[in-house]
Amino acid sequence: MHWGKAWPWISTVARLGLSAVFLVAGGLKITDLDESARAVNAYRLMDYDTAKVIGAIQPFLEIAVGLLLLIGLAVRLSAAIGALLLVVFIAGIISAWARGLQIDCGCFSKGGDLAAGRTAQYGWDIARDVGFLLLAGILLWKPRTRFSMDGLLMGER
Amino acid sequence: MSKGKRDRSAAKRIVEQQKAAERRRRVTIWTSVAVVGVLVIAGLIGFGVLSKKDSTDASKLTTPTVAVDDGTAFAVGTGPVTVDLYEDFMCPICHEFETQAGDTITTLIADKKITARYHPVAILDRASNGTNYSTRSAGAAAAAAEGGKFIEYHKVLYDNQPEENSDGLDNAKLIELGKSVGLGDAFATAVNDKTYDTWAGKVTDTFSSRGYTGTPTIVVAGKQLQGSNGSIPTAEQFSAAVTAAVG
Numbered sequence: 001m002h003w004g005k006a007w008p009w010i011s012t013v014a015r016l017g018l019s020a021v022f023l024v025a026g027g028l029k030i031t032d033l034d035e036s037a038r039a040v041n042a043y044r045l046m047d048y049d050t051a052k053v054i055g056a057i058q059p060f061l062e063i064a065v066g067l068l069l070l071i072g073l074a075v076r077l078s079a080a081i082g083a084l085l086l087v088v089f090i091a092g093i094i095s096a097w098a099r100g101l102q103i104d105c106g107c108f109s110k111g112g113d114l115a116a117g118r119t120a121q122y123g124w125d126i127a128r129d130v131g132f133l134l135l136a137g138i139l140l141w142k143p144r145t146r147f148s149m150d151g152l153l154m155g156e157r
Numbered sequence: 158m159s160k161g162k163r164d165r166s167a168a169k170r171i172v173e174q175q176k177a178a179e180r181r182r183r184v185t186i187w188t189s190v191a192v193v194g195v196l197v198i199a200g201l202i203g204f205g206v207l208s209k210k211d212s213t214d215a216s217k218l219t220t221p222t223v224a225v226d227d228g229t230a231f232a233v234g235t236g237p238v239t240v241d242l243y244e245d246f247m248c249p250i251c252h253e254f255e256t257q258a259g260d261t262i263t264t265l266i267a268d269k270k271i272t273a274r275y276h277p278v279a280i281l282d283r284a285s286n287g288t289n290y291s292t293r294s295a296g297a298a299a300a301a302a303e304g305g306k307f308i309e310y311h312k313v314l315y316d317n318q319p320e321e322n323s324d325g326l327d328n329a330k331l332i333e334l335g336k337s338v339g340l341g342d343a344f345a346t347a348v349n350d351k352t353y354d355t356w357a358g359k360v361t362d363t364f365s366s367r368g369y370t371g372t373p374t375i376v377v378a379g380k381q382l383q384g385s386n387g388s389i390p391t392a393e394q395f396s397a398a399v400t401a402a403v404g
Contacts, residue, residue, distance in 0.1 A: 032283065035280075048368075051365075057204060063199065067195075073188050073191060074185070074192040077192050077193075103370070
């Protein structure tokens with residue numbers, strides 16, 4: 001098979017995969033915005049009132065990015081915004097790690113401080129987020145995908 | 158094919174390519190506008206949900222009249238050293254701390270060495286299968302405080318602490334435990350009506366805004382006290398901190 005023909009399919013898998021990541025991450029937080037605020041607060045990067053606002057907005061943004069990727073609208077831009085979010089998350093985790101905080105990253109949960117006796121898994125958290133960043137990278141490079149709104153609007157078959 | 162015909166078909170192809178490029182450009186612009194719009198709307202929804210929740214909470218808030226520290230804690234004892242204890246009734250490590258240092262705290266209160274301020278926070282609602290045990294138990298503790306039995310109720314709640322990720326104690330059990338320490342119908346009504354559940358959220362917000370993130374958080378005379386390696390302090394460490402605070 002020629003690579004040129006395979007790319008739209010590879011990109012489609014990346015698009016749907018990244019979409020699922022954002023939908024799940026947002027969906028897990030949206031049910032309890034108080035928890036989400038505390039997860040942001042646990043990073044100790046801003047005062048609690050700011051953390052509350054960020055904690056409330058973040059899950060809605062994640063779900064929006066997930067839905068945009070799911071339908072495939074402006075894939076390159078959506079992927080770029082997703083990548084930007086991931087870079088912010090990775091930076092947050094690195095900063096928590098560097099300051100020796102013992103927190104749950106709150107990536108796919110509501111986060112917060114870890115109970116005594118549990119150790120933070122920052123290395124794995126970062127590796128996983130870099131993996132997601134790679135998916136976004138594929139879409140930035142080759143944004144043409146199957147079953148997308150973009151394809152429909154461009155009149156592709 | 159004559160030369161003229163070839164030129165015409167080439168021109169036609171170029172026009173078509175230009176049209177297609179124009180369409181792609183238009184689609185790209187408008188889908189990008191749509192994406193930005195969707196994200197702005199999503200952000201506004203998040204902000205709106207938060208503001209709505211804040212104002213609903215403000216209207217539902219009932220602060221226990223006996224609460225101190227801006228209405229977010231219950232004081233036990235009259236000693237000169239203030240000890241703030243932030244605990245979640247679902248938190249096993251809080252239970253551990255109470256088991257280890259509870260007697261010492263009781264003695265220090267009785268000897269008029271400390272004033273213990275209990276802040277019943279609710280950060281573990283996720284650990285009770287959706288029954289929000291942390292919030293319900295904190296609200297019940299507030300109702301017990303109104304009935305003058307905070308410390309007694311605090312003790313029976315820890316003695317009967319449910320497992321994390323169980324349903325927690327149901328309201329009937331919370332009321333039964335209240336009766337066992339001498340609380341009456343007013344207490345039962347407050348538990349069933351969730352009178353102080355919103356207040357538990359306020360206590361938790363105050364806790365977070367002070368920069369605390371885990372339970373138990375133990376603060377002796379304004380200074381957070383931790384055991385070795387960030388563990389909970391032992392009874393000895395706690396006494397030593399109090400002695401140091403007396404000066």
